[in-house]
Every structure is written in C-alpha cells, then in structure tokens.
Amino acid sequence: MIQDMDWEADLARYSSSKPFSHEQSIWAIWVYRFGRRTGELQPGLRQRCYTKIYWLLFRIVETITGISLPKSCKIGPGLRIWHFGNIFIHPESVIGANCTLRQGVTIGNRVENGAAPVIGNNVDFGAYAQILGGITIGNNCKIGAMSVVLCDVPDGATAVGAPARIIHAKSESI
Ligand SMILES: CC(C)(COP(=O)(O)OP(=O)(O)OC[C@H]1O[C@@H](n2cnc3c(N)ncnc32)[C@H](O)[C@@H]1OP(=O)(O)O)[C@@H](O)C(=O)NCCC(=O)NCCS
Numbered sequence: 001m002i003q004d005m006d007w008e009a010d011l012a013r014y015s016s017s018k019p020f021s022h023e024q025s026i027w028a029i030w031v032y033r034f035g036r037r038t039g040e041l042q043p044g045l046r047q048r049c050y051t052k053i054y055w056l057l058f059r060i061v062e063t064i065t066g067i068s069l070p071k072s073c074k075i076g077p078g079l080r081i082w083h084f085g086n087i088f089i090h091p092e093s094v095i096g097a098n099c100t101l102r103q104g105v106t107i108g109n110r111v112e113n114g115a116a117p118v119i120g121n122n123v124d125f126g127a128y129a130q131i132l133g134g135i136t137i138g139n140n141c142k143i144g145a146m147s148v149v150l151c152d153v154p155d156g157a158t159a160v161g162a163p164a165r166i167i168h169a170k171s172e173s174i
C-alpha cells in the first residue's frame, strides 16, 4: 500500500518505542489510517477486500478500546490520543493536524442528523470534553476537561466549563 505520511506523523507523537504494546489508542488510529487508504485504492476486488477487512477491524477495535474514529471523518496528520474509552468522533467531523484527544471526548452533533464540528490544527482536548454541533474550533486552542462546547472558539483561545466560556482569548495574551 501507499506510504502514509499522516500515519508517520501520528507515530511521531507517541514517545514510546513500542506504542502498539503500550497504548491501545494507536490501534484505533492505525485502523482509521488504513481505512482512509482503502478509499484511495482503485475500485475493484482488491479495494472491496481491504474495505471488508477495514470494517471488521474497525468494529473489533472500536469495541475493545471504546474509540470510534470512522474512516469518513477527516483527521490531519499527527493525531495523539491519550488513554482510551468513550471517544466518539462524528463521521462528518473535520479535525486538523497535530490535535490531541483524551478519554471521554465526543466530537459530535447537537441534534440527530445535525452538523458536526470543524476543528483547526494543534487543538488540545481535555478529558471528557464534549464538542457539539456545527461549530468551529480555531487553531491552537485548548478545551478544558469536562467542558461542553456549543459555540465557536477563536484561534488561540481556551474554552472551559459547561456550557463553555472562552478564557485566555488570543487578544488578551498579547
Ligand atoms: C483548560 C486548561 C488547559 C486550562 O488551563 P490554564 O490555561 O492553565 O487555566 P487556569 O488553570 O489558569 O484556569 C483559568 C480559569 O479556568 C477555570 N478552569 C480551568 N480548567 C477548567 C475546566 N476544565 N473546567 C472548568 N473550569 C476550568 C479555572 O478554575 C480558572 O477559573 P477562574 O479564573 O474563575 O479562577 C486545564 O485546566 C484543563 O482542563 N486541562 C485538561 C487536562 C486534562 O484533561 N487532564 C487529564 C489527563 S488524562
């Protein structure tokens, strides 16, 4: 299969020399990248076989780790997931480069069939943060643990609380 630079960048964010035996989250990221690569194959028997293998691996790893990263969401290179369990990413979400997720994070819609969030680059999500609806999180943001984010977050800002309020907006830190 094609060399996957996004996967190389993911691996570089795991400091352990043996991430597959030390961190369950890397299994979910590997299956996600594998699924994305199946979408780049020429249509035909090979692609159909790989896609079936993807779905089998996706369901097994989703169930074992509690991390759901469907191949239809777009995630930039350098994804890091600390820990595992109850991490659900909406199939239409967009997540930029070098983002960090933790246990309990949801990036999803606010109502059934509603829009999904768009996340910039280098965004750090605290444990159990809930990002809901068709909102935009800018680049270089931090989302506090246990926060429920229902509104846009500008570049460089930190959002905390339920519902989240913006603290440390970029303009304040200059
Ligand atoms: C959001 C976070 C990055 C903010 O860090 P910070 O920029 O250093 O902010 P401060 O600690 O100065 O706090 C600023 C204000 O936000 C509040 N705050 C900080 N984190 C909060 C959170 N998660 N939820 C609600 N309020 C929070 C503080 O109480 C403080 O409020 P005040 O000004 O009314 O006193 C950090 O608190 C956080 O939640 N990190 C997530 C870490 C995590 O998930 N750890 C688990 C590892 S598995």
Ligand SMILES: CC(=O)OC[C@H](N)C(=O)O
Pocket: 082, 102
């Ligand atoms: C549970 C915990 O504090 O884990 C620490 C880890 N480095 C993280 O950022 O999530």
